[in-house]
Amino acid sequence: MTEQNLQAADAAERTVAWVDDLIDRFASLSETHGSDGVTRLGYTPLERRAHQVFATFMSDLGLSVHSDTAGNTIAELAGDGRCDGIGTGSHLDSVPHGGRFDGIVGVVAAMLCAQTLTSSGYQPRHPLRFVVFANEEGARFGQACNGSRLAAGTTDAEALGELRDRDGISVLEAMHSVGLDPERLNDARWRREDWDSFVEVHIEQGSVLADGADDIGIVDTISGSTRLRLTVHGVASHSGGTPMLARHDALVSASAIVLAANALARDPEHFGTRITIGRIVASPNSMTTIPGEVTLDVDIRDVDTDRQRQTALALIAKAKELALLHETSLDAHLIADTAPTLLSHRLVELASHETDRLGMVHRVLPSGASHDTQQISHVCETGMLFVPSRHGGVSHSPDEFSRTDDIARGVQVLTGLVKALDLTDRQPRS
Ligand SMILES: [Zn+2]
Incomplete structure (x- = not known):
């Protein structure tokens, strides 16, 4: 083994030890523990404490760290004077009774990428920015990706004022209560000229990579989603x-209607479409009263914009027909509609090249879940790396699991990719 190889092996071993330590540290910042999973909701003191762990780690590495008015925390390693930064990061909030890895893996990867680069004395050309987005999960307020939406300018204070949690607290009130300044939310907006590219590492939240014995996934598309509320009146x-x-x-x-929605997504023309009716409210919900009204919340996801929207229309038409057949009536209301996002082809290529160079097996795949990167793609070129999820790919559950060596591989690919982006000049935008 050459001295260089020995040094690389040594660094890889240190990364593995740090992965476990950091994952444990974040998991301990939770309302619930052990088999009850991790509960660290967005815009709570626990989420802020987790951001502080990140901030302290990064400032100990010598990076400059600041928190913006949306609660996103950004650590920067200065470049050679250019302003268009290369970013990486994810989120630290969880769903109630969630897992230890969703979001955390991307933040830990960013922290260890920064550690690898600074400990080797790497001098970047572009500023390198390591980001923790605030309040990514839609679990508390119904809308996902608050921090990255504010950075991308895809939401504003007015829209956020309308979102409330179960206790009636609005997003703005929650931000205020953890010391943020929602009066100046526009200050959190990212300017296009300040960004070259952004890469997020995330767990797959599915079992494609583990089933295929792949080391890492490179995401080319993020599914869109159309959300409907169907109300049946009887x-x-x-x-x-x-x-x-x-x-x-x-x-x-x-x-x-539930059975018809399931059949619609399973017919051969809808390969890749996913329809979920995850919330049903029956009224008056009493054992001795025939239900007079039922609302169904429908989530339709697809990587094909046209098919996603046509499926929503087809489902509404079918639901109306079935409502009539059962002598009831139906209202359909659009709750949200997000188009699928195509990630940068250049980043997919650079990441593929990097995994080949490291002797890893990769797979290019779409993401079924939405992520902060989807918002950031409104600002600059974006890419995503998926670390395999084990235990059948279960996520948003205490059983969520990714292996340490898989995460360490994610750190390696991310670090190589950040360097490659730093050294490659982007084609000028036409
Ligand atoms: Zn996530």
């Missing part, structure tokens, strides 16, 4: 007094 009435033939049962109608 007639609430006594469960004993109303004969079966005289009923207008909204839940019977809604059940037929």
Whole structure:
């Protein structure tokens, strides 16, 4: 082994030890522990403490660190005077009873990438920025990616004022309560001229990579999603007094719609479309009353914009037909609609080259889940690396698991990719 190889092996071993240590440190900052998983919701004191762990680690490495008005924390390693930075990072908030890896892996990868670069004395040309986005999970306020949306300018204070959590606290109030300054949210907006590119490392949250025995995934597309609220109107009435033939049962109608939605996504023309009805509210929800009204929240995801929207229209048409068949009526309301995002082809190529150079097996794949990178793609070229998820790819659950050596490989590819981006000059924008 040459001295260089020995040094590389030594650095890789240190990275593995740091991965475990940092994942444990973040997991301990939680309302829940052990088999109850990690609970660290967006814009809470626990999320801010996790950002502080990141900030302290990065300033100990000699980087300059600041937190913006949206609560995003950014550490910068200065370049040679250029202003267009290369960024990497993810989020540190979780869903209730979530896992130890979603978001965390991308932040840990950013921290260890910075550590590898500074310990080897790397002098970047571009400023390198390591970012933790605030409040990525939609779990608390219903809308995902608050911090990155504010950075990308895809939301503003007015829209955020309308989003409230279960206790009626608005996003702006929650930001205020953790010491942020929601009156100056525009200051958090990123300018295009300040950014060259951005890469996020994330766990796959699926089992494609583990099933294929791949070392790492390179994401080329992020699914879009169309979210609908379907409300079925029937007639609430006594469960004993109303004969079966005289009923207008909204839940019977809604059940037929759930099955039809499932069948629609499974037909051969919809390969790759995913439809989920994850929330049902039946009213009055009483054992002895025929359900008079049922709302169904529908999430339709696809990597094909046209198919995603046509599927939503087809589902609404089918739902109306089924509602009528069961002697009820239906209203459809669009909650949100986000188009799929194509990530940078150049970044996919550079990442593929990097994994080949490191002797790793990669797979190019789409992301079914949404991520901060989707927002940042409104600002600059973006890419994503997926670390394999184990335990069948389960995520948003205490069973979520990624192996340390897989995460360490993610750090290696990320570090190589950041260097490659730093050294390659982008084609000028036409
Ligand atoms: Zn995530």
